[in-house]
Amino acid sequence: MTARRLIRTAVPVLAVLVAIGCRSGPSDGWSSRARTMVLTSGPSEIVMSSSKVPGYWARPVDGEDRFFLYTRDRSYETGSRIAVEGPFGPASGSEFHDETGEYVRMSRRPVFVLVVWKIGRAENAPRP
Amino acid sequence: MTAATRASARLRDLGEEFSQAGILTKHFFGRLFRNDIVDFEDQMKARLVAVLSVLAVIVGWSSYFLVFFRYEFSPDVNTSWQDKNHVFLLVMILFGIVTLLEWEVLFPDRRDFVNLTPLPVRLRTVFAAKLTSFVAFIGLFSVAMNSFSSVAFALFLAQWRSDSVLFLVRHVLAHLASAFAACFSVFFACVFVNFLLLAVLPAGLYRRVSLLVRFALIGLFVFLLLTVLVEPGSLSGVIRSLAKLKDHGSPLLFRVPSLWFVGLYEVLLGNPDPVFAALAKRAGLAFGLSFLAFGLACALSYVRHFRKTLESAKGPRRLDRWRGGWDGLFQKLFLRTPEERAMGLFFSKTIRSSPKHRTVLVNGLAVGAALATLSVVAARRGAQVLGPDNAFFLAQSLLAVFVLLASIRAVVNVPAALESNWIFRITESTDRSRYAVGLKKKILGQWLLPFAALIFLAHLWLWKDGRAAGLHAVFCLFVGGVGLEALFFRFRKIPFAGAHVPGKLRLQTRAVPYLIGFLALLSALSGLEKALLGHPARFWVFLPVFGALWAFVWAGNTRFLKANALVFDEEPEPAMAGFPEDV
Numbered sequence: 001m002t003a004r005r006l007i008r009t010a011v012p013v014l015a016v017l018v019a020i021g022c023r024s025g026p027s028d029g030w031s032s033r034a035r036t037m038v039l040t041s042g043p044s045e046i047v048m049s050s051s052k053v054p055g056y057w058a059r060p061v062d063g064e065d066r067f068f069l070y071t072r073d074r075s076y077e078t079g080s081r082i083a084v085e086g087p088f089g090p091a092s093g094s095e096f097h098d099e100t101g102e103y104v105r106m107s108r109r110p111v112f113v114l115v116v117w118k119i120g121r122a123e124n125a126p127r128p
Numbered sequence: 129m130t131a132a133t134r135a136s137a138r139l140r141d142l143g144e145e146f147s148q149a150g151i152l153t154k155h156f157f158g159r160l161f162r163n164d165i166v167d168f169e170d171q172m173k174a175r176l177v178a179v180l181s182v183l184a185v186i187v188g189w190s191s192y193f194l195v196f197f198r199y200e201f202s203p204d205v206n207t208s209w210q211d212k213n214h215v216f217l218l219v220m221i222l223f224g225i226v227t228l229l230e231w232e233v234l235f236p237d238r239r240d241f242v243n244l245t246p247l248p249v250r251l252r253t254v255f256a257a258k259l260t261s262f263v264a265f266i267g268l269f270s271v272a273m274n275s276f277s278s279v280a281f282a283l284f285l286a287q288w289r290s291d292s293v294l295f296l297v298r299h300v301l302a303h304l305a306s307a308f309a310a311c312f313s314v315f316f317a318c319v320f321v322n323f324l325l326l327a328v329l330p331a332g333l334y335r336r337v338s339l340l341v342r343f344a345l346i347g348l349f350v351f352l353l354l355t356v357l358v359e360p361g362s363l364s365g366v367i368r369s370l371a372k373l374k375d376h377g378s379p380l381l382f383r384v385p386s387l388w389f390v391g392l393y394e395v396l397l398g399n400p401d402p403v404f405a406a407l408a409k410r411a412g413l414a415f416g417l418s419f420l421a422f423g424l425a426c427a428l429s430y431v432r433h434f435r436k437t438l439e440s441a442k443g444p445r446r447l448d449r450w451r452g453g454w455d456g457l458f459q460k461l462f463l464r465t466p467e468e469r470a471m472g473l474f475f476s477k478t479i480r481s482s483p484k485h486r487t488v489l490v491n492g493l494a495v496g497a498a499l500a501t502l503s504v505v506a507a508r509r510g511a512q513v514l515g516p517d518n519a520f521f522l523a524q525s526l527l528a529v530f531v532l533l534a535s536i537r538a539v540v541n542v543p544a545a546l547e548s549n550w551i552f553r554i555t556e557s558t559d560r561s562r563y564a565v566g567l568k569k570k571i572l573g574q575w576l577l578p579f580a581a582l583i584f585l586a587h588l589w590l591w592k593d594g595r596a597a598g599l600h601a602v603f604c605l606f607v608g609g610v611g612l613e614a615l616f617f618r619f620r621k622i623p624f625a626g627a628h629v630p631g632k633l634r635l636q637t638r639a640v641p642y643l644i645g646f647l648a649l650l651s652a653l654s655g656l657e658k659a660l661l662g663h664p665a666r667f668w669v670f671l672p673v674f675g676a677l678w679a680f681v682w683a684g685n686t687r688f689l690k691a692n693a694l695v696f697d698e699e700p701e702p703a704m705a706g707f708p709e710d711v
Contacts, residue, residue: 048205048207049198049207049371050210050372051205051206051210051371051374051375052375053205053206053207070203070206072400087203087287087288087291088203089201089202089203090201090202091202091205113202113203113205114203115203115288117289117290
């Protein structure tokens with residue numbers, strides 16, 4: 001009986017401890033997973049699963065890969081140097097072409113879509 | 129009396145009321161599992177766990193396949209709401225079916241009020257206990273149905289929003305809470321329909337119309353369930369283009385109830401999208417209206433039942449007189465011997481007066497109607513020309529006839545007041561085939577003939593060709609006649625009056641061969657009918673051949689019944705099979 005009571009008390013305590021331990025970096029300020037990038041477009045959008053996804057096109061400061069940063073924040077412009085934090089993964093969708101005004105399927109290279117958890121001007125962020 | 133004494137007395141009263149509410153809640157909750165379909169009285173827990181597990185696996189499996197391939201590596205960029213909507217639609221439909229099985233016991237009936245009112249129990253305690261039992265019932269089913277699903281969604285989707293374990297837990301809880309709200313609203317929407325019927329219709333008509341509405345709703349929900357499992361896009365253009373509608377801010381989006389609760393889900397996860405906030409408000413409204421529906425239904429059931437006595441007089445209705453006249457005519461013309469008359473009357477009166485049997489029959493027919501509708505909708509391309517030269521379409525009427533006969537065959541096995549079968553035991557006559565003949569004549573006259581007339585009218589409206597519609601109805605009637613003989617082959621029981629041992633069909637092992645055989649038969653018969661309708665003169669060959677086939681089966685049945693006595697107590701299959709003694 002005592003053992004069962006002990007387990008009953010221990011499980012939630014353990015769960016809370018694990019939850020606290022698993023939290024990502026500091027809640028204010030940048031975590032170690034922040035990346036610095038340069039925006040290669042102004043506010044843009046792509047289409048995934050038939051939904052319009054707002055954001056920006058960007059490339060890492062020290063790389064050539066193309067990223068689409070998914071965010072609703074529309075306050076940045078082409079060439080801005082930004083720090084961004086969030087998970088990313090490959091995706092296939094349709095890209096909006098300003099010149100033709102049409103959505104064209106992104107099939108040439110895998111495009112990485114980064115889900116922005118946090119975004120800011122690069123001068124406020126830690127150096128990569 | 130001091131204020132302290134009064135407060136103490138008040139507290140004691142409240143405590144007593146709580147304990148009464150607890151007992152009543154347990155009673156009402158238990159009754160929810162003893163409905164007309166599933167008598168859970170024995171082994172209730174085991175069966176309940178099995179049902180809940182099956183539901184959890186159906187929803188969990190669908191969820192896993194939806195989210196695994198889409199979000200394991202690719203990001204969720206505010207697009208997962210479409211997948212959540214799919215699962216919520218499935219959950220709401222499944223729970224709708226569960227609720228319709230509870231249709232008869234949703235509210236305290238007259239007997240409940242008569243039993244409860246002499247006791248020192250307040251009315252508010254009764255209704256509070258009823259509400260608590262409903263909440264427990266909805267909670268049990270919604271948590272079970274979403275147990276795997278909520279974890280699957282949290283595992284694959286939470287990673288794109290936060291890597292905190294707390295968020296993972298929040299994801300699971302948000303899923304469970306919004307699914308509970310969805311089930312709650314479905315449940316009380318059904319309660320509201322029931323209430324509306326009770327409010328609008330006179331008491332006598334209520335039971336009949338309520339049965340019809342239940343049939344329509346079960347048919348609709350089964351159709352929706354199968355469609356959602358196979359191809360939800362075929363339901364409506366709205367379901368196919370939800371994302372585009374959202375992007376364009378279309379008000380059509382607010383007409384899909386499952387989306388209201390997806391909106392709530394997203395809001396609980398902290399999604400700032402204003403569309404989800406508006407959808408969540410709609411979900412809150414639906415949740416609030418559910419309580420209102422409950423209150424109205426309680427008040428009405430009180431007014432209807434409490435103020436009347438249990439033995440209120442029931443005057444004869446015009447419909448009953450008309451039916452009595454038709455029954456009398458049918459008996460004079462077709463049911464010649466006393467055994468046939470007894471069987472015919474016993475069969476029709478039991479079906480008419482027993483809610484249990486009516487419910488089994490209605491549910492069977494509803495599932496059949498849903499299957500036929502689904503087949504037509506699923507093969508729209510093949511069924512675009514719904515004419516006499518479309519074998520697939522012709523098969524739907526045959527399917528409906530077989531479902532009707534199979535439902536009747538299943539229902540006659542379910543005993544009604546088994547202890548009263550002594551009357552048949554002591555009056556059993558030597559010509560036992562008369563019992564079976566009476567029953568089959570009654571089914572033919574009371575069910576199959578009107579059904580064939582219905583098929584004729586529906587096809588006359590569709591084809592505008594009386595001859596083709598008539599021939600189609602005649603074909604269905606003949607096939608139904610032979611099917612009736614086949615389904616009641618060697619049937620040596622009095623309907624509703626013999627103990628039944630379930631599981632004799634061994635569906636666990638034989639369901640698939642049965643299904644394949646049935647589909648092959650259906651396909652062959654519809655092909656044959658198509659050929660006959662193409663050359664109507666061939667019907668003069670078909671009719672005698674089918675007539676001869678029917679006579680052959682009938683003669684076999686009669687011979688068998690002459691040699692074998694009626695069975696009242698069915699024995700289960702022996703657990704161990706032995707060798708015959710002479711081997």
